[in-house]
Amino acid sequence: xxxxxxxxxxxxxxxxxxxxxxxxxxxxxxxxxxxxxxxxxxxxxxxxxxxxxxxxxxxxxxxxxxxxxxxxxxxxxxxxxxxxxxxxxxxxxxxxxxxxxxxxxxxxxxxxxxxxxxxxxxxxxxxxxxxxxxxxxxxxxxxxxxxxxxxxxxxxxxxxxxxx
Amino acid sequence: xxxxxxxxxxxxxxxxxxxxxxxxxxxxxxxxxxxxxxxxxxxxxxxxxxxxxxxxxxxxxxxxxxxxxxxxxxxxxxxxxxxxxxxxxxxxxxxxxxx
Numbered sequence: 388x389x390x391x392x393x394x395x396x397x398x399x400x401x402x403x404x405x406x407x408x409x410x411x412x413x414x415x416x417x418x419x420x421x422x423x424x425x426x427x428x429x430x431x432x433x434x435x436x437x438x439x440x441x442x443x444x445x446x447x448x449x450x451x452x453x454x455x456x457x458x459x460x461x462x463x464x465x466x467x468x469x470x471x472x473x474x475x476x477x478x479x480x481x482x483x484x485x486x487x488x489x490x491x492x493x494x495x496x497x498x499x500x501x502x503x504x505x506x507x508x509x510x511x512x513x514x515x516x517x518x519x520x521x522x523x524x525x526x527x528x529x530x531x532x533x534x535x536x537x538x539x540x541x542x543x544x545x546x547x548x549x550x551x
Numbered sequence: 552x553x554x555x556x557x558x559x560x561x562x563x564x565x566x567x568x569x570x571x572x573x574x575x576x577x578x579x580x581x582x583x584x585x586x587x588x589x590x591x592x593x594x595x596x597x598x599x600x601x602x603x604x605x606x607x608x609x610x611x612x613x614x615x616x617x618x619x620x621x622x623x624x625x626x627x628x629x630x631x632x633x634x635x636x637x638x639x640x641x642x643x644x645x646x647x648x649x650x
Contacts, residue, residue, distance in 0.1 A: 395556065399560050402564060403560075403564065403567070406564050406567040406587055407567060409568075409571060409583050409584070410574070410575070410583075410584060415579060418583055419583065422586060422587070429590050429594060432557070432597075436557070436601040438601070438609060441597060441609060441613070444616055445593075448616050448620050449616060449620070453619070456624055457579065457582070457583070457627065463631050463634070477643075479574055482573035485569070485570075486567070486573070487566065490562050490563065490565070490566035493558075493565070493566075497555050497558045497559060497562065500554070500558075502553065502555075506602055506604075508604070509604060510604075513609075516606055517609055517610065517613075520607075521610060525607075528614060532618070535617075536621055539622075539624055540624070542628070543627075543628040544628075546631075547628040547631050
C-alpha cells in the first residue's frame with residue numbers, strides 16, 4: 388500500500404463518518420459541526436487530486452462561509468441550547484431504501500467504466516492554468532457568476548429584512 | 552488511487568446526503584443534506600478533471616461552490632422568514648402552498 392492509498396482510505400473514512408453524522412445526529416447544531424468536518428475532508432480529497440487551489444476555495448467558501456451562515460440561521464430560528472434544537476426524522480426505511488437504490492444505480496455505471504491508466508500530467512502550473520481559463524474561455528460564465536452573487540445578496544437581504 | 556475509487560466515495564456521500572434530505576423534518580437539516588449532495592458532485596467533477604487532464608471540471612467546481620454559497624444564503628433567508636411568519640421550521644408544517 389502506498390502512502391496515497393493510506394491517505395485516501397483515512398480521508399474516505401472521516402468523510403463518510405462525518406456525512407453520517409450530518410444526517411443522523413438529533414442535535415441540529417452538532418449536525419452543522421459534522422458538516423464542517425465533512426467539508427474539510429472533501430477539501431483534503433481535492434488535495435489528493437492535486438488541486439490545492441480548490442482546497443483553499445473549499446475551506447474559505449464552504450467550511451468558512453456556509454457553516455457560519457447556517458450557524459447564524461440556527462441561532463435566529465431556534466435556541467442553541469435546550470430541547471427545542473432536537474429534531475426527529477421520519478420515513479427512515481423509505482429514505483434508506485431510495486438512497487441505496489440511487490447508490491446502486493450510480494455504481495452500475497461506475498463498474499462498467501473502463502479502467503483508466505495513470506493520471507496524465509497538467510501542462511504547467513495548475514493554479515496559473517485555472518486563472519487563465521477563468522479570464523479566457525470561461526470569462527462569460529465567470530462574469531455571469533458575479534451578477535448572480537449580487538442578485539443572491541440582494542435577494543437574501545430583501546427576504547430577511549425586518550418590516551420596521 | 553483509480554478514478555473508480557473517487558467516484559464510489561462520491562456516490563456514497565451523495566446517497567447519504569439524499570437520505571438526509573428525505574428523512575429530516577427540520578428545513579435547516581434538509582439544507583445540510585443538499586450541501587452534502589452538492590459536495591459529492593464536486594468530488595466527481597474534480598476527479599474527472601484530474602484523470603482526463605481537463606480544466607473544465609475544475610472551473611465547473613469553482614462555479615458550483617460559488618453558486619452553492621449563494622443558494623445557501625437565499626435558502627436560509629427563506630427559512631428565517633418562514634420562522635418569523637409561522638414560528639416553525641418543520642418542513643411538514645409548511646404547507647401554505649398546498650391546494
